[in-house]
Amino acid sequence: MSGGDADIARTAALFADPARVRVLTALADGRALAASVLAAEAGLSAPGVSAHLAKLREAGLVEAERSGRHRFYRLRPDAVEILETLARFSPARPVTSLRSGTRARALRFARTCYDHVAGRLGVSVTAALVERGALVTTDGVPGTSRRPGDALSQPLAEHPYALGPEAPEVLALLGLDVDAVDAARGRRPLLKFCLDWSEQRHHLAGGLGAALAARFLEQGWVTRHRPGHRALRLTDTGADALAGRLGVRVAG
Structure with missing residues (x-):
C-alpha cells in the first residue's frame, strides 16, 4: 500500500494564506518570475517571498528555472487549475488600498x-x-513568443528577426527613417531583441528600438511617471497614435 488517504487539508492550507495567494496569483498567467519581481507584485519582503516559495516548491506547486545568476519561478499547470477552481467559489475581496x-x-x-x-x-x-511586415521572422515560427533556449530576462544572443519589406513604410508612420536610423547607430546592431521579463515575449532593442523609444518620448506619446523612474505612462495622444498607425491597443 502506498499510504492512507490524501492529506487534502495540508495542501489546502497552502492556499489559505493571503500573502501566499498573492504570490500564486502573480504566477497564475504562466509567467516565470524572479523572487524580486514576485516580491514587488505581491507587496511582500524578499524573505517573505522566499519562505512562501520554499513551501510551494516543497508541495510541488511551483517549479524553478535558473537563468544566469537568477532563479525564476513558475506555477505548475495543475496548480493553476486549483487556483482557478478556488476563485470560482470565492467572494470578491474588498479594495482596501490602491498603493x-x-x-x-x-x-x-x-x-x-x-x-x-x-x-x-x-x-x-x-x-x-x-504583423505589418516591418519585421519578419527567420526561424519559421510566427509571432514574438519565447523560443526554446531563450534565456529568461536577458537579451537574445541570436534573434530570429530581420527587417521586412514593409519596414520603410510602417516606420515612416511612426516618424522614423530606417536608413537614417541605420546610419546613426554606429557599431551598435540595428536589430536586437530581449525576452521581456514580465511578458515572456520578445521586445525590440538595438538601434531601432532605441530610436523608437526616443521618438515616443519626443512626441509625448509616452512620459515617465517621474524623473529617473523606469515606468512609462502611455498618454492619450500616444494611445491614439499607436492605435491609428499600428493597430496597437494596450490597456494600462
Missing part, C-alpha cells in the same frame, strides 16, 4: 529597458511590427 502593487503594475505595463521600451507596451509594438 499595493501599483508600481509593479506600472512597470509591467510599460517601462524602459536600458534605452528601449519594454513591458506590455513594448511587446505589443514589436508584435505589431511583425
Whole structure:
C-alpha cells in the first residue's frame, strides 16, 4: 500500500494564506518570475517571498528555472487549475488600498529597458511590427513568443528577426527613417531583441528600438511617471497614435 488517504487539508492550507495567494496569483498567467519581481507584485519582503516559495516548491506547486545568476519561478499547470477552481467559489475581496502593487503594475505595463521600451507596451509594438511586415521572422515560427533556449530576462544572443519589406513604410508612420536610423547607430546592431521579463515575449532593442523609444518620448506619446523612474505612462495622444498607425491597443 502506498499510504492512507490524501492529506487534502495540508495542501489546502497552502492556499489559505493571503500573502501566499498573492504570490500564486502573480504566477497564475504562466509567467516565470524572479523572487524580486514576485516580491514587488505581491507587496511582500524578499524573505517573505522566499519562505512562501520554499513551501510551494516543497508541495510541488511551483517549479524553478535558473537563468544566469537568477532563479525564476513558475506555477505548475495543475496548480493553476486549483487556483482557478478556488476563485470560482470565492467572494470578491474588498479594495482596501490602491498603493499595493501599483508600481509593479506600472512597470509591467510599460517601462524602459536600458534605452528601449519594454513591458506590455513594448511587446505589443514589436508584435505589431511583425504583423505589418516591418519585421519578419527567420526561424519559421510566427509571432514574438519565447523560443526554446531563450534565456529568461536577458537579451537574445541570436534573434530570429530581420527587417521586412514593409519596414520603410510602417516606420515612416511612426516618424522614423530606417536608413537614417541605420546610419546613426554606429557599431551598435540595428536589430536586437530581449525576452521581456514580465511578458515572456520578445521586445525590440538595438538601434531601432532605441530610436523608437526616443521618438515616443519626443512626441509625448509616452512620459515617465517621474524623473529617473523606469515606468512609462502611455498618454492619450500616444494611445491614439499607436492605435491609428499600428493597430496597437494596450490597456494600462
